[in-house]
Amino acid sequence: MGKNLFQKVWDAHSVQVLPNGQTQVFIGLHLIHEVTSPQAFGMMRDLGLKVAHPERTFATVDHIVPTDTRLRPYRDSLAEGMIVALEQACKEFGIRFYDVSSGHQGIVHVIGPELGLTQPGMTIACGDSHTSTHGAFGAIAFGIGTTQVRDVLATQTLSLGPLKVRKIEVSGKLAPGVYAKDVILDVIRRLGVNGGTGYAYEYAGDAIAALGMEERMTLCNMSIEGGARVGYVNPDDTTFAYLKGREHAPKGEAWDKAVAYWRSLASDPDAAYDDVVKIDAAEIAPTVTWGINPGQAISVKERVPRAEDAASEAERASIKEALDYMQLEAGAPIEGVPVNVAFIGSCTNGRLSDFREVANFLRGKKVASGVRALAVPGSMSVARAAEAEGLDAVFREAGFEWRQPGCSMCLAMNPDKLIGRELCASSSNRNFKGRQGSPTGRTVLMSPVMVAAAAVSGRIADAREVFGISRSS
Amino acid sequence: MALAKISSVTGRAVYVPGDDIDTDRIIPARFMKCVTFDGLGAYLFNDVRRTEDGASKNHPIDDPRYQGASILISNNNFGCGSSREHAPQALAKHGFKAVIAESFAEIFFGNSTTLGMPCVSLGHDAILKLARAVEQDPTLEVTIDLESQAVRAGSLSLPFTMKSSAREALVSGQWDPIGQLLDGKGKTEKLAAQLPYLHF
Ligand code: SF4
Numbered sequence: 001m002g003k004n005l006f007q008k009v010w011d012a013h014s015v016q017v018l019p020n021g022q023t024q025v026f027i028g029l030h031l032i033h034e035v036t037s038p039q040a041f042g043m044m045r046d047l048g049l050k051v052a053h054p055e056r057t058f059a060t061v062d063h064i065v066p067t068d069t070r071l072r073p074y075r076d077s078l079a080e081g082m083i084v085a086l087e088q089a090c091k092e093f094g095i096r097f098y099d100v101s102s103g104h105q106g107i108v109h110v111i112g113p114e115l116g117l118t119q120p121g122m123t124i125a126c127g128d129s130h131t132s133t134h135g136a137f138g139a140i141a142f143g144i145g146t147t148q149v150r151d152v153l154a155t156q157t158l159s160l161g162p163l164k165v166r167k168i169e170v171s172g173k174l175a176p177g178v179y180a181k182d183v184i185l186d187v188i189r190r191l192g193v194n195g196g197t198g199y200a201y202e203y204a205g206d207a208i209a210a211l212g213m214e215e216r217m218t219l220c221n222m223s224i225e226g227g228a229r230v231g232y233v234n235p236d237d238t239t240f241a242y243l244k245g246r247e248h249a250p251k252g253e254a255w256d257k258a259v260a261y262w263r264s265l266a267s268d269p270d271a272a273y274d275d276v277v278k279i280d281a282a283e284i285a286p287t288v289t290w291g292i293n294p295g296q297a298i299s300v301k302e303r304v305p306r307a308e309d310a311a312s313e314a315e316r317a318s319i320k321e322a323l324d325y326m327q328l329e330a331g332a333p334i335e336g337v338p339v340n341v342a343f344i345g346s347c348t349n350g351r352l353s354d355f356r357e358v359a360n361f362l363r364g365k366k367v368a369s370g371v372r373a374l375a376v377p378g379s380m381s382v383a384r385a386a387e388a389e390g391l392d393a394v395f396r397e398a399g400f401e402w403r404q405p406g407c408s409m410c411l412a413m414n415p416d417k418l419i420g421r422e423l424c425a426s427s428s429n430r431n432f433k434g435r436q437g438s439p440t441g442r443t444v445l446m447s448p449v450m451v452a453a454a455a456v457s458g459r460i461a462d463a464r465e466v467f468g469i470s471r472s473s
Numbered sequence: 474m475a476l477a478k479i480s481s482v483t484g485r486a487v488y489v490p491g492d493d494i495d496t497d498r499i500i501p502a503r504f505m506k507c508v509t510f511d512g513l514g515a516y517l518f519n520d521v522r523r524t525e526d527g528a529s530k531n532h533p534i535d536d537p538r539y540q541g542a543s544i545l546i547s548n549n550n551f552g553c554g555s556s557r558e559h560a561p562q563a564l565a566k567h568g569f570k571a572v573i574a575e576s577f578a579e580i581f582f583g584n585s586t587t588l589g590m591p592c593v594s595l596g597h598d599a600i601l602k603l604a605r606a607v608e609q610d611p612t613l614e615v616t617i618d619l620e621s622q623a624v625r626a627g628s629l630s631l632p633f634t635m636k637s638s639a640r641e642a643l644v645s646g647q648w649d650p651i652g653q654l655l656d657g658k659g660k661t662e663k664l665a666a667q668l669p670y671l672h673f
Contacts, residue, residue, distance in 0.1 A: 014664075016660050019647060020638065021637075028668070039558075052658075121670060145556055145558035145587065146562075151654055156665070261670065314549070321491075430497070430555075433495075
């Protein structure tokens with residue numbers, strides 16, 4: 001029986017079984033940002049510890065940086081304080097900091113791959129649950145808490161228990177207008193928001209193999225929303241083509257060695273899995289959430305569920321709670337629900353291909369009056385590349401604000417926030433109560449092209465109809 | 474590093490009903506602008522406890538009957554969402570020492586264990602029984618006995634489940650792994666020397 005990628009990577013990084021029964025696992029790449037790391041450096045100082053491998057940790061700022069101006073000090077003194085704390089810690093402990101002046105600042109899960117730091121077969125950790133994103137390269141990447149950030153800093157290892165592996169095989173071809181975002185929303189809808197507890201998700205099948213790297217990142221990014229700490233795609237030629245020539249990718253002879261090694265890590269054809277789920281790509285439609293967790297999703301053509309139709313008491317209660325919060329009518333179509341804000345960005349869908357795809361459809365269209373529309377590139381590199389192609393102009397002419405890179409309205413720790421009960425069509429990953437900065441604000445998750453359709457229609461709409469995306473082509 | 478052995482937690486409890494209580498609910502992101510965790514307790518569950526003007530929404534943890542409670546009772550998938558350790562830290566700084574729920578999100582569970590805050594699981598009916606007992610008598614003393622793996626309160630004795638490695642780590646005083654990880658330095662460096670991608 002062969003091994004799957006998770007097992008191969010786990011074995012290659014297992015240092016020893018610890019007295020506490022868990023495995024000490026070496027971490028190949030550690031990424032840090034301003035919100036979950038300053039406290040870890042505080043713990044290091046308290047314990048008098050040194051960073052074991054400063055060369056394997058990289059820092060950036062993303063969560064709280066303003067996206068309208070880059071003038072320091074930032075107006076928000078608490079935000080300024082956190083960034084200063086990270087700057088000082090990086091200096092003190094000798095850690096490379098991709099700050100704004102480096103020209104590479106951006107959301108940590110966007111810059112890791114684009115700098116070539118993220119590579120197949122690595123173990124990657126970051127104090128952020130969407131670290132699963134990096135699994136798109138065939139890495140085992142997971143989000144950790146701040147005390148674990150301390151552990152990685154001090155020892156370059158973590159104390160972990162193994163995961164089971166569930167293969168999610170998506171076969172066939174995605175229909176036009178259907179994206180990786182729809183695939184992952186569909187997976188979470190099927191398997192539930194805690195269906196992945198204890199599992200790593202391996203995404204496989206020809207529909208996944210056909211995805212570009214940025215779409216694979218979207219897919220792996222939201223594994224955590226399905227309860228899986230880790231999601232990954234086996235590395236292949238698409239992966240290698242993306243990495244070639246990037247700043248931290250191996251060069252010359254080393255490149256050939258690396259590719260051979262990476263190839264050997266892909267799951268064996270006869271690998272064993274703890275579970276297998278099969279999905280027909282053709283069945284996936286543009287998907288939107290209607291509730292307050294990412295599993296509460298339907299196709300844009302469906303109706304919002306009714307509490308009466310729930311299978312259990314608990315489900316009835318959760319539908320009721322969600323509908324009350326979202327102020328949606330049970331049993332009514334989701335299409336046509338008015339939106340106040342449109343947000344394209346985040347580590348889920350804030351990459352160049354996202355802005356390119358939207359721009360294709362947005363040319364010559366206008367954001368509906370009364371809708372506030374924000375386009376926030378995931379990194380300075382994404383912004384530069386998009387601007388070089390004139391995409392910023394397409395967005396601006398359509399009526400979007402084109403902002404500086406950061407997490408922005410994904411979690412609204414910076415000034416970009418919903419106001420009151422505003423409803424936001426959002427390309428981000430979480431629709432929890434209050435997630436976008438207003439305790440009563442409402443979030444409807446969808447693909448960037450669907451967000452654009454909502455922005456120009458002023459309501460939730462089927463992008464295939466709004467933009468004339470042919471269903472047969 | 475010598476850590477306390479946590480073999481039981483005893484205290485009064487409060488029931489906060491609901492499935493999928495996520496980390497944004499436990500501690501809204503806007504309160505995470507801090508370089509230490511010290512002040513987080515005040516903002517625990519902020520948006521479900523207070524209106525935007527600061528008026529009380531009568532959340533159970535503000536109910537005078539449950540003041541001083543150190544054990545939180547809830548339902549399914551508690552702590553889902555982000556990896557922010559701010560969530561268990563906010564609970565701990567507010568004074569909670571343990572959580573009893575039907576199930577927990579994985580990262581939250583791990584973060585809590587590492588802080589020495591046990592998270593134990595009871596079935597749906599057992600949670601309701603315990604919640605009812607606490608609501609009938611808010612002064613009821615609840616004990617989570619990690620040795621015998623049961624939650625006891627008055628006449629109730631409810632066997633709980635918990636990942637065995639986490640339970641053992643707590644009772645043996647090994648819940649913070651840093652000492653063990655540091656001890657593995659020699660082996661860690663040996664593995665690093667052999668890891669192909671560090672030497673391309
Ligand atoms: S974009 Fe959103 S989900 Fe991604 S790292 Fe930033 S806050 Fe987290």
